[in-house]
Amino acid sequence: MKGFSLVHIGTEIRERKRGLHQIVSLMLDSTYYDALEERNEHHQRKNEDLFNSFTDEEMMYYYVHQRKHIRKDRERKETTKTEYLRILLQFYQYAVESESFLRQDLDYYIEETILKNLRPWHIRNFQEYLSTVLLGKGGKPYSPATLDAKMTILKSFMKWLYETKYIQHPLHKEILSTSLSEQEIPNRDLYYHEVKQLLDYYKDHPINYGLLTMLAMTGLRIQEIAKASWGDVYLDSLSGHYRLRGAGKGGKRFDKLLHPSLYERILAFRERRHVSTVLNPSDQGPLFPTKNGDYYQYKNLSNYIVRIIERTDLPFVKERIDRITPHYFRHFYAIYSRQQGADIFLIQKELGHSDRKTTERYLEKVLQREQEIGLMWKEQDF
Template sequence: MDDSNRIHINNLPLNKNISDLMKPTLNKIDLVQQFLNNPSYTSDLESFIDDNERQKQYLYKNFTDEMMMYTFVHKPSHIQEEYNKKEETKKEYIRDLLQFYGMLVSHEEFFKEDVVDFTEGSLLKNLDRRHVRRYQEWLKNEAPLRNRKIGYSIATMARKIVVIKSFLKWLHEVEYIKIPLHMAFLNNEVRMKDRPDRDLSYVEAKALIDYYQNHPFNHALLTLLATTGLRIQEIAQGRWCDLYYDSGIGEYYFRVQGKRDEIRHALIKKLVFERLQTLRVRRRLSPHLDPTDKTPLFTTNRGKAYDFRDLSKYVTNIIKQTNFDFIKYKQGNVTPHWFRHYFAQEAHRSGAPLLFIQNTLGHKKVTTTEIYLKEIMKKENDAAQYIDEKKY
């Protein structure tokens, strides 16, 4: 493969309107982002790899840093497509990789001074362990966030590091870089004490639901979250046809596709179903069960499906707008995810076995479910409850 066949990041055939993409307002990272988000190059890069293999050359000969990032994000890992990375997962990978690579690009001149025998044409090949550690420190202490805070939380930082470590490990495995940089990160495991409390009492959850009893959309959405423990993403992608009545059991169910494409059937209480029907009537949609009705479970005012991020922000905002005193004392914003914790705790208080709660929430490991219940179980296991207060 000669250089004429290379995909150069400054001359990417992103689409037919390439002239629009080359406007001065677009910097290198903007172009890289558009490149990584465009799935049409997968077959081209695979052909380059095949050509190199055919010629008994290094598989990634003439690949740029950007091409390596693209391959890492889009390369299939399983023969069955449904087991490969989902689009949302790819977007998350791209976001974290771009943040990492953007830092490298913005400090290119520093690398040229700091690295002995700097290799032109690649920033990743010039990385050393100290640079990786410095990036981890930047995430912790210097990264500017939208809410004007500095530095990511331990949990967010840990999630980002997982992606970068995986990428660097792969680069080393395929011999694109010589140093096992993924081993340079300091341990950033999220310990139990570092996890924020996301506890809502029954009184608090009920107060939030009742506050919006005259608002069909909010009322149905908050009730659904509290009584099912569903993820906001599962709700956002849900359709009316996913609701059905099981005559054998005598209950309504909502078919959801969770993480790892696992199908779960969430029990929908009759009260919740009625509130969903009220919302449907308000939206001028049929409230009757229909296996052919593919309209979203929760629609925008224009009848479209919500992006789960937008729906999550919406829930966070309507909770904040209640101005309840207890909201002010919580650790951070009360988000939809708090209701998963609430559901687990309320189910536990009501006598549900731990295994039932795990299966309902779709947790792969029971230890994850135990995290949701850590505080309530501590209180239940408090030895002081065995002391008879009448003795004093």
């Protein structure tokens, strides 16, 4: 890591030499990981505890980059690592800035570490801070869903620190529950009549029409669409349909049907961008290229989708409390598939969910309506 040392992160934070965004970018470099592994092997040979000589900063770095699968494509993606680093460094910044308090608060203070000096009440203080600080959207406190996501990652990190014997107190057990009530779970449902309005609005705009149709008719994540290649599209000789191959979250392979109407809109998108519409398995160019012919950065593409939806000014869009993001279309895919008679297992498989419960959350309202007692009544009796 040229010009940067893990052991200096605390100083960088304390003296504000770099912003957290810069530090996250630097810590995404995984080249230091092998050196940390070698140190652990050295400890093992000497019958010493693993992580015996690690610093706080190295523990965070190792935790984020640690390898759990023999295949690299099954490891954490850079986007996941970025999110983990943001959350852990936010916590670490809070702890570093509280160092003078920690020194006064403890009878015995361990030098050159922050994490080993933390106690249960310090964790609860951070939770209180996080629930009130005005760092959420629109300068407001974090939403319950964001708080839950942050504390889930922090709890996992604290549990790992305890299990590796880096810290002596099971701080993960002191983290108060942040689980969401039914009312706090964000409503990301999107229904056919709403999607149809969006598609009708942009039917004369090949770029927006193609992108929105792709989201609606495949249920793919925006990351998967952004990195899809034209060469991954093929004509299936078995069914006669066009399909798209690719790798999704966690390296899971997918093979998606491209309905004729969707395929036509993909071609219209590509014609507007002045790129080839002839199938070519060796073409590694983007399926949906930018104006310059490059791959979209998925966050830029996601923000673009949000903007074009808001730009419609359709009534159902204005009535939403939250902005409609590309992820809502995965909910639509699940809901519409269920309404067309698809089994939950098939929907789970199509969306690439590891846990059936995730799929059931997408379908919660639909499943409730299917079991509604009132449907058993004989209306003519009244």
